[in-house]
Structures are given as C-alpha cells and as structure tokens.
Amino acid sequence: MYEGPVQDLIDELGRLPGIGPKSAQRLAFHLLTADGADITRLQTALQRVKDEVKFCTECGNVAEGDLCRICNDPRRDAGVICVVEEPKDVPAIERTREFRGRYHVLGGAISPIDGIGPDQLRIAQLLRRIAEPGVNEVILATDPNLEGEATATYLIRMLRTFPDLAVTRLASGLPVGGDLEYADEVTLGRAFSGRRSVDA
The missing domain is CATH 1.10.8.420 (RecR Domain 1)
Structure with missing residues (x-):
C-alpha cells in the first residue's frame, strides 16, 4: 500500500x-x-x-537479574506458589494485594491447535520446585478459557502425586457490577458451583 x-x-x-x-x-x-x-x-x-531484561531462573517472571523482585523478597511466603500462564498475569494478581506467596510462570497454556503441549511449558520446573521441602499449596490461576482449563486439568493430574500438597483453583463467576441477564451459561454455572455460605 x-x-x-x-x-x-x-x-x-x-x-x-x-x-x-x-x-x-x-x-x-x-x-x-x-x-x-x-x-x-x-x-x-x-x-x-x-x-x-531476562526471565527469572526460579519462577519465569521478567527480571533484571537472575531472580525477579518477588523471588528475591524474603517476606514472601515460599510455601505457597501461584501458577500463572504469562508474566503479564503477575501484576494483575499483585494489584489485588491479596497474595503474599511466590509465583510460577508457565510460559503459555496447553493448546493442541497451536501445537503447544505440556513439554513446551515450564511444568517440569514447577514439579521440581514443589518437590522441595516447604511448599504446601499450589494455586492454579490459569485463564478461565479452554486452554487455561486444559492446563489446569493437566496440572491437577500431575500434582496428585504430592500427597501433602493442597491444590486450589481461583474461583470464577460473576463480575462485580455485572447483570445476570448478560452472563453466559458457563460463567453463571461456575458462579453456582462456586457459591459459598454466608452468615445471616
């Protein structure tokens, strides 16, 4: 042109x-x-x-040195690892100020259509980290889409081999400020299955 x-x-x-x-x-x-x-x-x-800029040798997040600022922070709880797909997911979680553990960045999600299988992701490194003493919980924070769900399902199967490890998944459902009539069936279904008890 x-x-x-x-x-x-x-x-x-x-x-x-x-x-x-x-x-x-x-x-x-x-x-x-x-x-x-x-x-x-x-x-x-x-x-x-x-x-x-390079990638943290421990978690795969972006870093200026060998370790990112989160892995370098001794105040972070090394016993809890939050698994995300991409480095851009880390600041999104950090903005909530709810998580004080460490991260593990997979470098993507399982997507057979795109030719991405478990071997192309940083799953082996995650399993090595979990095998170290002191890790007691893994939070799966993959995207709530087809690839993210496939990745979470695969990881749940892999993590069952660690008997004392708590494996949790981020809750998903209706956004605050949203209207029920505009929610899709999957989101609404997850909101129902993830409902919790409230104090009267």
Whole structure:
C-alpha cells in the first residue's frame, strides 16, 4: 500500500499481538510525526528491554537479574506458589494485594491447535520446585478459557502425586457490577458451583 520504510514499519507493528492493520497504520503515522526525542526514548526503551531484561531462573517472571523482585523478597511466603500462564498475569494478581506467596510462570497454556503441549511449558520446573521441602499449596490461576482449563486439568493430574500438597483453583463467576441477564451459561454455572455460605 505504502512504499519503502513506511510500509516496513506498518508491517512490523502489525506483527505485534493485538495490533491490526488499521492500528499499525495509525501507530506508524504517529511515529512519523513524533518529535525526534520521543523516537529516541522509544528506541532506547526497546533496546534496554532486549539487553537488560531476562526471565527469572526460579519462577519465569521478567527480571533484571537472575531472580525477579518477588523471588528475591524474603517476606514472601515460599510455601505457597501461584501458577500463572504469562508474566503479564503477575501484576494483575499483585494489584489485588491479596497474595503474599511466590509465583510460577508457565510460559503459555496447553493448546493442541497451536501445537503447544505440556513439554513446551515450564511444568517440569514447577514439579521440581514443589518437590522441595516447604511448599504446601499450589494455586492454579490459569485463564478461565479452554486452554487455561486444559492446563489446569493437566496440572491437577500431575500434582496428585504430592500427597501433602493442597491444590486450589481461583474461583470464577460473576463480575462485580455485572447483570445476570448478560452472563453466559458457563460463567453463571461456575458462579453456582462456586457459591459459598454466608452468615445471616
């Protein structure tokens, strides 16, 4: 559509997840008109991420050193591990301020359609961590979709071999502020099965 570097930029931006052709074109033209200092800051940030950021050797979260800040924090409860699919899931849970344990990032979810099986995920590393003394609970916080459910089901089967380990799954159901009439059957069904007793 466009020529040379402009089309190359649009093509590269379009390869980013969640960026369609129209968004890629909008971003490209924004960058074309941006101040040189803004472009330099963006280039520097991209280069620093590539050069300085790696994955935690313990949990798989993003880190600047061998260990991420959570694995480095002695105040975190090493006996409770929350299993998530991607590093982006960690800040989402941290924002709740409800969890004070450690994390394990799988690096994705089981998806036969995409050719992703258990061997492509960090499941072996999780099993090694759980085998260490002191781990008493694993919280499965995979996404509530087909791939996340398949991954959680597989992990539950694997974790049954640890007799003293409590395995829990994040509750799922109706969002706060939502209307029943707009809830899908699966969400509503989970809300019913996950109901809990209330004090009168």
